[in-house]
Amino acid sequence: MAVTLNSGVVMPLIGFGTFKIRGKELVYSVLDSALAAGYRSIDTASVYRNEGDIGESLKELLPKYGLKRQDVFITSKLGPKNQGCGRCRESCLQSLHSLQCDYLDLYLIHWPGTQGMQPCDARHRDLRLQSWGEMVALQKEGKLKSIGVSNFLQHHIEDVIDTTKHTPAVLQIEYHPHLVQRRLVDFCRSKGIHFQAYSSLGTTTDSNTLLTDSVVCKIAKQRGVSPARVLLRWAVQQGIGVIPKSTNSDHIRDNMDIFSFSLSDQEMVSLNQLDTQSHLCWNPSQVL
Numbered sequence: 001m002a003v004t005l006n007s008g009v010v011m012p013l014i015g016f017g018t019f020k021i022r023g024k025e026l027v028y029s030v031l032d033s034a035l036a037a038g039y040r041s042i043d044t045a046s047v048y049r050n051e052g053d054i055g056e057s058l059k060e061l062l063p064k065y066g067l068k069r070q071d072v073f074i075t076s077k078l079g080p081k082n083q084g085c086g087r088c089r090e091s092c093l094q095s096l097h098s099l100q101c102d103y104l105d106l107y108l109i110h111w112p113g114t115q116g117m118q119p120c121d122a123r124h125r126d127l128r129l130q131s132w133g134e135m136v137a138l139q140k141e142g143k144l145k146s147i148g149v150s151n152f153l154q155h156h157i158e159d160v161i162d163t164t165k166h167t168p169a170v171l172q173i174e175y176h177p178h179l180v181q182r183r184l185v186d187f188c189r190s191k192g193i194h195f196q197a198y199s200s201l202g203t204t205t206d207s208n209t210l211l212t213d214s215v216v217c218k219i220a221k222q223r224g225v226s227p228a229r230v231l232l233r234w235a236v237q238q239g240i241g242v243i244p245k246s247t248n249s250d251h252i253r254d255n256m257d258i259f260s261f262s263l264s265d266q267e268m269v270s271l272n273q274l275d276t277q278s279h280l281c282w283n284p285s286q287v288l
């Protein structure tokens with residue numbers, strides 16, 4: 001399953017998340033499992049400090065699966081400390097170098113703010129607009145196939161569109177049954193922006209509240225699937241992209257199997273009703 005972005009580029013609805021996966025040996029082995037399981041999209045970021053290991057691993061692994069660079073969709077992100085036109089360009093070129101790529105399929109501004117400033121600092125706006133302008137230029141040069149944003153709220157996105165007349169291809173943001181962002185989903189849909197969820201499985205934590213949620217577990221048991229598959233299916237059934245992360249090859253395989261079943265309307269409603277507006281990751285609502 002895939003979506004066509006506003007850039008005309010086709011992006012798989014499921015990708016492989018790599019936050020907290022670091023070190024060549026581990027990166028190589030999880031990417032090996034992911035490619036074997038059929039993932040053809042990989043999500044990274046300069047702040048994950050694994051782009052170099054991903055680049056090296058892909059160089060070795062793609063031939064093993066008879067794949068070429070163009071068979072894999074690679075996303076990376078501009079780190080919050082590198083906002084602004086000069087730094088954005090430098091950081092993007094560094095990501096390309098580390099990933100050993102001539103182009104990225106998708107490049108996102110990771111966060112609407114700039115690291116080291118108070119959330120109410122007026123410079124955030126100017127710097128992220130500078131970054132966006134530079135990304136538009138990098139896209140024209142062919143170094144970025146698609147450009148988008150992450151952790152931006154509606155007002156951040158509207159400002160980007162109104163000021164630059166360039167609409168992001170993707171919004172990547174936290175989204176799961178404990179944080180249902182319906183209005184933001186509807187807004188993105190109205191603008192032709194693909195909505196991609198992160199932390200769909202409750203992120204990497206010792207006290208995972210999503211995978212152990214009683215309603216999620218009940219639906220999983222009734223359907224004979226894992227709670228992870230219920231959570232991922234809930235998102236993709238809404239046309240929302242997912243990028244589950246795992247270092248366990250059984251989980252990596254399991255998470256791919258979300259197109260062989262569907263949830264009933266009642267199950268979707270039950271999952272939507274779990275919304276508590278709980279953020280597991282960062283909350284961008286304070287960033288001006």
Ligand code: NDP
Nearest residue numbers: 017018019198199200201202203204228244245246247251
């Ligand atoms: P996820 O919500 O994907 O959850 C990962 C956790 O779920 C791990 O502990 C993993 O453990 C466990 N898990 C995975 N599959 C299964 C399964 N089938 N059964 C049981 N447990 C499972 O975490 P992330 O927060 O990492 O989000 C996914 C990706 O989204 C990131 O890796 C990153 O690429 C992106 N992201 C982007 C952000 C942004 O600001 N733009 C912020 C956060 C994430 P195990 O390894 O044992 O399987």
